[in-house]
Each structure stands twice: as C-alpha cells, then as structure tokens.
Amino acid sequence: MTGSTTPSGQSSSAQHPTSVVRLGIPGGREVTHRDVAANGARFHIAELGDGPLVLLLHGFPQFWWTWRHQLVALADAGFRAVAMDLRGVGGSDRTPRGYDPAGLALDITGVVRSLGEPDAALVGHDLGGYLAWTAAAMRPKLVRRLAVSSMPHPRRWRSAMLGDVRQSRAGSYIWGFQRPWVPERQLTADDGALVGRLLHDWSGPRLLDDEAVAAYRRAMCIPSTAHCSVEPYRWLVRSLARPDGIQFYRRMKRPVRVPTLHLHGSLDPVMRTRSAAGSGQYVEAPYRWRLFDGLGHFPHEEDPVAFSTELINWLKDPEPDR
Template sequence: MTDPATAPAAPSNQPASPVRLDVPGAKELIHRDVAANGARFHIAEVGDGPLVLLLHGFPQFWWTWRHQLVALADAGFRAVAMDLRGVGGSDRTPRGYDPANLALDITGVVRSLGEPDAALVGHDLGGYLAWTAAVMRPKLVRRLAVSSMPHPRRWRSAMLSDVKQTSAGSYIWGFQRPWIPERQLTADDGALVGRLIRDWSGPRLPDDEAVEAYQRAMCIPSTAHCSIEPYRWMVRSLARPDGIQFNRRMKRPVRVPTLHLHGSLDPVMRTRSAAGSGEYVEAPYRWRLFDGLGHFPHEEDPVAFSTELINWLKDPEPDR
C-alpha cells in the first residue's frame, strides 16, 4: 500500500488564480497541491533529478524563483518552489506561523514529494526557515543555501544590539501593531508592496511584471495578515517560553554544506549582520557577496545568482 504521506499529490484542477502563473522557458512546469503538517501547500515544479526546494521571502510568493526554476531544471535538478503557509496558493490557517512549525511545513513537503531529502534554498523569511529546518530536521536537508538572511541567532542578536540593524529592520517593529500593517499592505491594490521591493532592491530593480504579481498576491484575502504573523512571533516571543526554547534549539549547529549569498547593497539585512553566520555551521560554509545588488539578488541578477547556486550544488567538495 502506498504511504499517503509520501505519495505524490494529484495535479490540482483549480481554476486559474493570481498565483498559478506560467514561467517563460519552463514549458513542463506543473502546479499542484501537496499535503504536509496538517495543511495544503501549493507548489510549482519542473525538471528531474535531485530535489531542490525553493523558499520565498516577504513580500513575495513562489514566483520570485521563476528564473532559478528554469536554470535548475536545465542543470539536471528537480526544482520545486513552494508557497509558504498563508501565502500564495497555500492554506491560510488561523495559527501555526512560528518558525518551528513553518520549518516542519517545509520538511513535510519534502516527504510528501516522495524524496529522502532536499537541498533547501531560502530567501529572506524563507532563508530564516531554511536555517531552522536544517537544525531541526537535519536528515531531510542535504544542503542549505540562504540568501539575504542571517542565521536566526545572529539575526536576533543584531536586531537587539546593533542600532543600525535595528533601524534597517524597522518594518518588523511596525508589524507589531494590530491590523494597521495589513491595511497598509493591501491599500491601493498593494502599492506598498511595490514600494518595498523597489526600496529594498539595488539599481537592478525586479521587472514591473514581477512587482505587479506580488501586489496582486498580497491582496488575496488574509494573505497580508498571514505574511506578517511570523514577524510578530519573532518579536513577541523574545521573552516568552516558546521563544526562549526556540533560541536554545537553534544553538545546535548546522551540519550540512551551506552556501550563504548576500547583496552588498541590501538595506534591510546588513552585510555585517549576515556575515557572521558561519559560526553556527559545523560543515563546509561558503560566503558569497554580490557587489551592487540589494535584497533580492536572485531577481536583480538571476544569471549570476543561478550560476553561483548551481556550481555549488554540483561541487562534490563545496568547501574548496
């Protein structure tokens, strides 16, 4: 009998939506839903080979990885981009937005895809969760690549002790107000989403089509609320037992090869904050700083980003 936890899900027959988009150059792209950790997750997948699971950040959804989906599939990988809980085409549950549970979503999707493990590639919040998954479920993480996000303990320390990082992350403090941030994110057809993406990028802005897609996705009912709930947890749990326990669990080192990518012009995650994350890795660790790029290096210069990522994924000795 096939185990329902590992059997591939049937392709979704749901009608077209603002998040089930085509990707130029990926004719074989499939949209479908998979069940994991008590919820349903939308994924976009293309290619065959070792699994690479792509995790988006704020204020985006799976489509932020459209360039890498094509490049990874062409390079011989099974490339899958998922919508995180509460975002895009995934379930908007009333609770479950703490990073430990969100990390279980991710590793649950790996199992639901019928794979023994995956290389996780996370950006921004997706990077935070990728770090977390590598610590909490190391057997399911083959390699780890993180962009634009320090290790959670490094990020926590910087936000509490580095005045410049505290200022750079001021939007997170603003998210702590009830309901006002949700209204701001969805006002004027999501105009604030576009401003954030443009303000956080370097000179090579993501294209207008992408920005408009992110704005539409944020305006799907309940998405804005679900998108900022993880950030509310990060701040409100600082002195709570669940937050203290999470911070202790994250003391365990990452023991898989790790690639850390960052844009030199990132205005919200300072290079200084991110660069010290290697101290939490007891495995080959490679740091790569992209000159002239901001918070979205995978979209600002997709060729350079994809090349760096694929070369590292294929390198049998990633510590060289």
C-alpha cells in the same frame, strides 16, 4: 478543500484564485502546479525538472514565482526544482495558527516527505532563508544541503536586531508589523501599492520589472494573505521574552551540519552585510560566503544569471570548500 474557510471567513476559492498564483515562467516552459499535504495543511507547489530535489522557499513580500528564473536554470542543470508557497501565502492554506518558525520549518520538511524524497537541498530567501536555517537545525536528516540568501542564522539575526542600532533601523518594518491590523490594511491599500514601494526601496540599482511588481501586489491582496504574511514577524518579536521563544533560540544553538552556501547583496538595505556575515559560526560543515556587489535584497531576481550560476556550481561541487 471545497467549501473551506480562512480565518477571516473567506472561502478557499476566493482565497487563492488560480489566475493570481499559477503564473507562467521564462521561456514558456511548462511548470507543473499541484497541491501537497503536510503538517496539517495544504501547500501549493510549482515543479520543473527531474533529479535530486531542490526546494525553493520564498520570502516577504513574495510567493513561489520569485524563483521563476531558478526553476528553469535548476531543471536545465539536472535537478528536480520545486518552489512552494509558504503557509498563508500564494496558493497555500491560510490557517488560524502555525506561523512560528519551528512550525513553518516542519511545513517545509513535511513537503519534502510528501514529495517522496529522502532529503532536499533547501534554498531560502529572506523569511524562507530563516526557515531553511531552522529546518536544517531541526531536521538535519531531511536537509542534504542549505543555501540561504539575504538572511543570517536565526541567532545571528536576533543578536543583530537587538544589539545593532543600524540593523534595528534597517529592519524597522518588523517593529511596525507588531501593531494589530494596521500593517494588513497598509499592505493591501491601493491594490498593494506598499508592496511595490518595498520592492523598489529594497532592491539595488537593478530594479524588479513592472510585471514582477504587479504580480506581487496582486498576490498580497488575496484575502488573508497580508495577515498571514506578517504573523511570523509578530512571533519573532513577541516571543523574545516568552518561554516558547527562549526555547526556540536554545534549539537554534544546535549547529548546522550540512554544506551551506550563504548569498548576500552588498547593497541590501534591509539586512546589513555586517549582520549576515558571521553566520558561519553556527555551521559545522563546509560554509561558503558569497557577496554580490551592487545587488540589493533580491539578488536572485536582480541578477538571476549570476545567482543561479553560483547556486548550481555549488550544488554540483562534490566537495564544497569551507
């Protein structure tokens, strides 16, 4: 990738400096960083442990490091834990296109293949959760199990955003992302100060620590990251009445046929509990709903022990209940 450029003309070396995205994890554990090719792009992954593959998918406004606690817990529990940077974020390629959910889901299943595994348990938060739902519906043979945090099924998300005034207000940042170039400038102004405010406002009483906030602010300021980060949300809104959007939501009528764990914080101000609940109607397999009292939009960081315990117990349950 030497000498490659981003849509804004930035060189790849300026695009994802190692010092920004290749961070350490708790306990001084040595995570393996490397790049894998999938779906016409290059993706940065952080890997720890051996065993069945668990692929962790971050949301906005974060990158792979949001799963640092779960990487350790999953590896210690006997899993091959891999956290990837989504297209356009962290250490992965910034491409001029490819930010529709179907394309991003193919990135994820392509990474599973590139890792040499027959399938994976997908664990997604926020946008990563939306894409995990999508991948499970589109490529069920590559998804062994599905765990989603802070995000309803895509069809449930669509109906809530369009039919529930309170949810539309809670997700108002998505409407704001539709303006050209303004969100990009806002997200990178003052060294990513807005990222810090969003993390604070969207968390419950257990706020993210200063180190985490600083890491996410730095990562958002990598050239082209802000633009690539908002592009999926632009597609979600602008495609609602377009043929490609209509076709996507028709495809999402396919039921999810793998065991599913749905995790949510009771104080999530971005995705209301009422909006997330009810996603089980799209799952024709064991479905487990778990509400974390007193947590906000980032339960895996706000209470990593409780989140990891719930996740690992479910992954190890040979017959997860409905």
